[in-house]
Amino acid sequence: MENNETQLPAAKHLDFSLFYFGNADIFDDANEKYKLLIEGAKYGDRNGFTAVWTPERHFNEFAGLYPSPAVMAGNIAAHTKNIGIRAGSVVIPLHNPIRVAEDWCVADNLSGGRVGIACASGWQANDFVLASNSYKNRHEVMYKNIDSIQRLWRGESISMEDGHGHLKDTKIYPRPLQKSLPMWITTNGNPDTFRSAGRLGFGILTNFWGSSLDELGPKIEIYREAYKEGGHPKGKGKIVLMLHTFIAGTREEAYEKARTPLINYLRSSFGLLQNNAVSGNAAEVQNLSKEEIDNILDYSFRRYVSGSSLVGAAEDVIKVLHKVSSLGVDEIACLLDFGIDYTSVVKNLDNLTAVKDAWHNKVKAAAGAAAHT
Template structure:
């Protein structure tokens, strides 16, 4: 298999560290997406949170619309839109609008939400999130594919409601689900034909989940072509920094990462903290989820990752914990100039309108 078919994205949590303001962080993120569009990155993924300093984008649709208006080719994805916190018809309408603004460059990542405090802030029952998520996802899929929607459920009763605007992409934007340790999430994604983004799991587990996805999706009746296309869009989120030397890359990344880890005790561990939720930075650098180093080291890390997992799509978290803007931009530029050419040919993620 050729190495020249890999895809690289960026992840944006938009954390406001003590040395940044909200406005600086949000504007920096948009500048990074504009730069990524020029540098050849394939995707930009936007996280959604409320009432948390480590993530200040309360609406993925609003931020993606701003990014879409300033870019030409990069795909934009929500990672994730928390469905139980929004009315599903409004989610569908907002995402369709972004799909139009971007001319079909939208991926829709969906999730249930995991933070009870964020639900409490909106006075929404945290314990109902699973059932609300299931209903919301059914409605959103219907709204992407049909001009009018009817639905009767426990939480939503919709009778022949028109949904506008209509999306540019045929059948609506592709849907992604976030997957971490539990196999149930990847099985459900496969049965429903959704793509996926993997979190903090080992390379061995990554390979297992991709194999399980392929087997389950094929057994569910999806064609080989459909399944391989869904997997080609899917990726894994990894910590990234590239500098002239590995020592410099590690030194640069430490302050932001350690601050972030200190304020996100409610977040998944991403495979880099111990049972007492402590992080040793040296151990972090040795973990399979940290690609921190020189261009040469990064190339070798990516080769090893691809050989061990078979996954062709990596989502790079350069700006974890409010990293300095010029450092992030320089790392992205080094990656594009010295790393990306080893893994990218004429292949790019495609989308159908």
Template sequence: MSATVEQLLGFQTETDTTHVVAQDLTFSFLFFSDVRTDVTDAEKYGFMRDLTLFADREGFEAVYIPERHFYEFGSIFANSAVVAAHLIPQTERVRFRTAGISLPLHHPAEVVEWWAINDILSGGRVDLGFGSGWNQADFIYSPDTFDDRRAITSERIEQVRRLWRGETLSFPGPEGKDYPIRIFPRPLQPELNVWLLAASSDAAFTFAGEQGYNVFTMLYSQNFEAMGKKIERYRQGRRDAGLDPAKGTVSLMLHTLVHKDLDTVQWVVEKPFKSYIKSALEAHVNAGLAKLKGAGEVGEAEKAKMLEYAYQRYFRTSAIFGPPEQAREVVEQARAIGVNDIACVMDFGVDYDVVKDSFPYLKQLISRYV
């Protein structure tokens, strides 16, 4: 069964181990969706604040804030700039990053105005990550940009960077006229640090490297070795562009719960983590069937086996779960393939008190690195 399941789910099985090892490693928090339905939105914002204050206090590098629209899960992240503005005055050192702004939905000048304010309020602790978006309903904000969203993203990232620097750019306005504008207030940082969201596309990693961007990614159905090959494409892209291949940050999203007792971790993460996997399972299965001609339909019993298989594999090999020493093995695998920032996801449905009780063990894990 395993081979068929791996094919249907798209799991990669490469074993090549030729990678550039990242020397420096930072840890961050990534807010992803917060799927709980048994708490209020106010409690979700409170949990996000607790994680951010822990990150600020314990030497984490950044917190990543997503953009979500028109869906209950993740709805508290409808505007990342507003969320950051709430948290910034409560912190002193942690950086605020987006993962990412769906740039085709927004005018580049609008993005720079929002985040220039946050850059000032934070004392220069803002970085921006961008993606092209994918959910068609999101594009009611900008219906004409959906079809060409990837090209538009590339164009607008450079417009955002230029506006951030203080350059004057012209944009079309009323009556067919172009209006030259310069952004105020001026951000504190003269140059914007940019992240590009890249997942399964080799071309996205190469492009990010060639442009000198940092990159944010996740394993999805890939293992560490497959991801390592994509990271090497990123480093090669930098090299081809005349940039130092060792520079540039690769941020990897990993679900995280560190606790002294493995049984406790398994007990508290199984239900929410299976729900998280199940939400993506149908798309993976459909994609797998499309590649395997004559594979036929997949029944509910087989899907249940796939879910259990995927959960066990993710738990063992693709998440930071378990006691600190066991969790460190996954951290070292990530570092060995060239990851230099681990973005810990902790808002995937686990009870908030359990997450906060795990803080001392998470602190123990990262103490070797920060």
């Protein structure tokens, strides 16, 4: 491995966080649905992980454990002391911005000022039974409501119509502990979203579902340039990359353990795409045969585990970290709950911590060597 590493990009700082996006139907014991979330958060709190992320998902088994990230945040806050607590993400157009600001102000107080949110526009038409008028212009609504949330967080008031039809200046309580609410914009890889987030000074939360590793670098460059043009503080714009994670003693062991759960997990997400095709988006997905779907899922598994995930042995994972850090990624959000059994995931968290610590040691060593040249 040492000879190979000399050809890899230089190690750059990365934060490591834990990400949850688990299916609602994979648990044999109905009382154990959130055990991995809570125990993982407690583990991350003890072992120097940066944050815990939970999404917002509705009306589907794919990530169906997480319809309310603010509720999750309050629970995580009760079990942890130091780790950041983040929504990855809040589907902003589904909600009144006052309620979003209120919920996260409460979570900020419960956690001692540790919360942040990634904001999403939403893409599943079915989700918009919660706010049907917002679907067609959901991107515009998202940015408009983000502005309202930020103003409310700072203690300003916004005018909203009350029950009598009168405009009422409204502030929120309790007051948050953080002066500003840390925000990211969630994207599957749209360059325009990278540009918009950079221009407005938000971070990015992304993944490889809609792009490849080679495509990520140019998008990060778009983000950095827009961030600079927006005049935002240097070093504050953060790119977070979500990667499926399971590190075992050998590559073969990791692949064997992850293959069936990850393919089943991808199948659930594929079903979501098929459901969305009914509304007119990507209709070709709806017409794929079972054999075609199986072939796509098999290819997707092989692509994920060969450089687009943290599934493998430690040396495999280190190579991926070299690559993504060289592209400008600032944080790896390690997706844990894609179907591998609870005992195996918890047992192998120590392997993830060992990789995290080894990476940080590599960065320190590289910085020390550069300082003496």
